[in-house]
Amino acid sequence: MANAPATAAQGRRTSSTRPPGARADRAGGGTRSTKHGSNQRRRSATGWLFIAPFAIVFLVFLVAPLGYAFYLSLFSKGLATGTAFTGLDNYVTAFTDPSFLNGVWFVVRFAVVLIPVQMAVSLAVALVLDAITSRFARFARLMIFLPYAIPAVIGALMWGFLYSPTFGPLQQIFGAFGADAPFLLSPDNVFYGLMNVVTWQWAGYYMIIIYAALQGIDPTLYEAARIDGASTWQIALRIKVPLVSSALVLILVFALIGTLQFFTEPQILIYVSNGTITPDFTPNIYAYNQAFAYANFNYASAISFALGIVVFIAVYIFLFFTRKRGSILS
C-alpha cells in the first residue's frame, strides 16, 4: 500500500536500502550487488514475510469491513424503489436521529463520569497494595482482579440478580429499616446501576496494570525523598503517580474505547430492566437492532461506521492533549 513515502523515509535512514522498484530492475538486469546490500534486501523481504499473516487478517477483517460498511452506508433501501444510491443521506439521518444521538449522548456522559471514578478506585487500590506487603494484600490483589476473568455477560447477569427485587438482597436490607429498596435499573438509577457493573468488572484489571507499573519504579527514589522529609502521601502523589502516568493514559484510552462501544452489559440487562433499557440505549445496541431486528443493514452500517469514526476522533483528540500536557508538565 503506501510504499512511496515509507521508502523515502527509509532511504533517509539507511542509504544502503533501495526502493523496491529499483530492486526489481537491478535483479532483472542481473547486476552484481555488494554482499551487504543483498543481505539488507533479503532481510527487508523477510520482514514483510513475518508481518504478512497478520497483515492479511488486518486487511480482511478490519480494512475490508470498514470499507464495505462505508460503501453500504451510501445506499438506502426504499420499500418501492429498492436499494438506491443516496450518498451521505444515511449520515444526515443518523446525526439528526434522536435515537442515535441520545445513545451517543448517553455513552459520552457515561464515559465522562465512569472513567474518573474507575481510575480513582484502581489507582487508590494499586497505591495501597504497593505500600503494604502481606499475605492479605496479595489475597486482596487477586480477589479484586478476579472479575476480569468473568465474562461481561455473567458479570451483568449477577448484578442483575443482585438488583432484582425477587432474587437480590437489597429488599431485605432496606426492609430491615422499614424502607423500600431502590431499583437500580429504573430510569433514574440505571446510569449508576450500570456504572457499578462496569467498575466491578474492570477496576481490578486496571489496578493490576497500575500496580505492575508501580512495582517497576526504582525504590531508591523513595529513600531519597524520605531523606528529604517527604511523607508517605507526598511520595505517593508527587513521585509514584507521575511515574505511572503512562500506564494511566493507556488505561484511560482502553476505558474510553470500551465505554463508547458499550453493548454487552445493557444488552443483557434489557430483560430485567422493565423497559428502562431501550433498543436504542447505546449506539451499538441501536445498530444491532437496526441490523437484526429490522434488517436495515444500510442504516446499521452507517451507524457502525459513524460510531467507529466518533471513537477514533475522541481517542485521537484525547491522546493529542495528553501528549501536549505531558510535555508541558515534564
Added chain:
Amino acid sequence: MTTARVIHPSSRAARNAGTATPGPKKRANHTLSYLFLGALVVYFLIPMWWLLVASTKDVGGLFNGSSGALWFDKVFALGPNLVTLFTYNDGIYLRWMGNSLFYALTGGIGATVLSVLAGYGFAKFRFAGRRVSFAILLGSVMVPLTALVIPTFILLSGLGLTDTVWAVILPSLLNPFGVYLMQVYAADAVPDELLDAARVDGAGEIRTFFQVAFPLLRPAFITVLLLSIVGTWNNYFLPLAMLSNTQLFPITVGIGLWQGQASANNSGGESLWGLIIVGSLVSVIPLVIAFLSLQKYWQGGLSIGSLK
C-alpha cells in the same frame, strides 16, 4: 524510547526492607489501608458469593427462601441442580462450554501467533513501508472492534460463512494491540547482536526466529495468549451476531439465550432461572482456575503495555 518494565526481585526485597520499619503513625495508616482493602474485597466478592449460594438452592429456596439472598437455604440442592444443568436439552450446556473452549483456544492461539510474528517483524527488520504500516497499526488500536461486527457479518454473509465456526474464529484472529505489545517487548528483549550472530553462523531467518528470538519472547507470548484467550472466551457481541444455530453457541451467548427465554415466560421460566444461575457458576470456574494457577505469568506480563 520505549522500555518494557520488568519487575526486579531484588528491588522488591529492597523495598520491603524499607517499608518494614515500624512506627505508630505508619501502623495507623496500615489499619486504614486494611479496612479499605477489606471493604473492597467484600464488594468484589459479593456477586460471586451470591452466585455460589444461589446455585445451591432449589426453585422453592430461590423464590421463597427464608434465609435471605446471601445465605444458604435449608435445602442444599447443588447436586440436583448440576445434574439438571448437564442433562437439560440433551446436554446443550456442555456443548456450549466445549464450543467456548474451542473458540477461545483456536482464536486465542491464532491471534497470538500472528501477533508474535508481526511484532517481531516490526521490531527487528528495517523494510520499506515499515513506519507507515506501524503507524496504521497504532491507529487501528483506536478503532472500536465492536463497530466492525455488523460490517463483518454482512461481509461474511456474502461469502456464506455466517453461522459457521469460521465466523467466530477468523475475526478473533485480529488483535492489533497484541502486535503492538509484542513489538514493544521484542524491541527490547531481543538484542540485534544476537540475531546477527545467529545469521553469521548460517542460521536462516526462520530458524533464527524459532531458536534465538522466540525463547526470549516467551513472557510476552504468554501474556498476549492469555489476553487473547480471555478476550475470545468473554466475547458476546461477535458470536451473538454471527451465529443462529444454538449448537454452535459459545457459553456467553447460550446463557444469554436462556435468560431471554426465562424472562419471556415469567411463570414457566422459574426452573430456567435456576439453570442460568448454576450455569453461570460453572462457566466461570475454568477461567478463574486458570488465572489463579497462572499468576506468575500474567502478573509480570501485564506491565508490558505501560511504557514510558
